[in-house]
Amino acid sequence: MTTTTTATRAATRGVLYVHSAPSALCPHVEWAVGGVLGAPVHLEWTPQPAQTGAYRAELSWTGAVGTAADVASALRGWNHLRFEITEEPTSGSEGSRYSYTPELGVFHAVTGLHGDIMIPEDRLKAAVVKAALGDVTLLHEIDKLLGKPWDDELETFRHAGDGAPVRWLHHVV
Numbered sequence: 001m002t003t004t005t006t007a008t009r010a011a012t013r014g015v016l017y018v019h020s021a022p023s024a025l026c027p028h029v030e031w032a033v034g035g036v037l038g039a040p041v042h043l044e045w046t047p048q049p050a051q052t053g054a055y056r057a058e059l060s061w062t063g064a065v066g067t068a069a070d071v072a073s074a075l076r077g078w079n080h081l082r083f084e085i086t087e088e089p090t091s092g093s094e095g096s097r098y099s100y101t102p103e104l105g106v107f108h109a110v111t112g113l114h115g116d117i118m119i120p121e122d123r124l125k126a127a128v129v130k131a132a133l134g135d136v137t138l139l140h141e142i143d144k145l146l147g148k149p150w151d152d153e154l155e156t157f158r159h160a161g162d163g164a165p166v167r168w169l170h171h172v173v
Contacts (some may be wrong), residue, residue, distance in 0.1 A: 012095075013062040014087040016071060018043070019157035020054040021081050029057075029081070032074040037063060050156045054080075065093045069108075072098035076106050082157055089113055099150040107150040119145050 021029055026045050034041035043057035061067065068087035075083055082101050089095035095111035109117040127141035143149065 010065050010090045010092050011062060012065050012067070012088050012090050012093070013060065014068050014085060016059045016061065016085045017083060017158075018055075018057045018059075019082040019084065019154055020048045020051050020056060021045075022054060025078065025081060026055055026057075028078075029075065033059065033071055036067065036070045036074050037061060048157065050159075056157070065090055068096050068098055072100065072106060072108070076100055078102075082154060084154065086111070094118065097147075099147055099154060101150060101153050104150055104153060107147045109147055117146055 016033065018029055023045075026043070030041045030043055033043075041059065043059055045055040045057050048054040048056040065087070068085045071085050072083075075081060079102050084097065084099045086098075087096045089112065095113075095115070097109045097111050097117070099107040110120075112118050123145055127138060127145060130136050130141055131138035
């Protein structure tokens with residue numbers, strides 16, 4: 001006798017912020033995100049004042065835990081694209097935040113109930129050891145653990161997007 005069990009992942013929600021994308025890349029972003037969410041995505045693209053010829057968009061989504069990781073994986077590595085995606089914690093999972101820039105690649109942080117970054121103990125210990133060996137300063141390593149280089153690079157693009165429209169899309173679960 002064969003028994004089949006279906007595991008369902010808990011539902012969560014989050015926001016995708018596409019901070020900058022050239023116009024030629026915009027439909028590809030929609031296609032990739034729609035592929036992950038299981039439904040067509042049509043973003044409202046607005047000019048990105050921080051970069052000539054670039055556009056920005058936001059999308060609020062609901063879906064299974066891990067959706068933010070799937071979207072980040074689908075979009076990472078694209079030249080001229082800058083984005084962030086967040087995922088809220090659930091009763092059974094921590095939240096997450098992914099940031100991406102072409103120069104720095106992907107930054108991932110686990111976030112708690114109030115949005116604070118939670119740094120695993122082993123990563124803190126490794127940072128202390130690197131600093132003790134004189135390779136880097138402890139402040140530099142902690143900044144990397146908190147995503148400061150990504151925040152520094154994305155800050156101009158974030159402010160340029162204040163007041164932009166947000167659309168909700170529900171993931172087909």
